[in-house]
Amino acid sequence: MPWQNRWQYLLNQPVGVSLANGQGVSGIFCGIANREIYLxxxxxxxxxATMHYSFDEIQDIRPYPVCYFPK
Known part of the structure; x- marks a missing residue:
């Protein structure tokens, strides 16, 4: 599945990005253009700041989970 379709539902949502080098970054997923994501x-x-990461740098993108706060 193309990246544009695979991650479309995450636009404007908080995400965690697992990078191929073992690091992770997080932020609001702003868009995809020229084989890069903008975060x-x-x-x-x-x-x-809006940072950009190439598809080659990305291992996975995950949405933030829902918060569960005890009452």
Whole structure:
């Protein structure tokens, strides 16, 4: 299945991205273009940046689970 269709439902959602080098990143999944994903990531204080990762760098993308908070 093409990446565009495989991850379309995750657009504008918080995701965790497992990278091929063993690292992980998280943020809001902004889009896909030119065989790259675009992820809005928190940097510091009030700063955010849209980072991009090529398909070759990505092992998997997972949606954040639902929060369960005890009452």
């Amino acid at each position: 809005l990531q928190y940097l510091y204080h009030t700063q955010f």
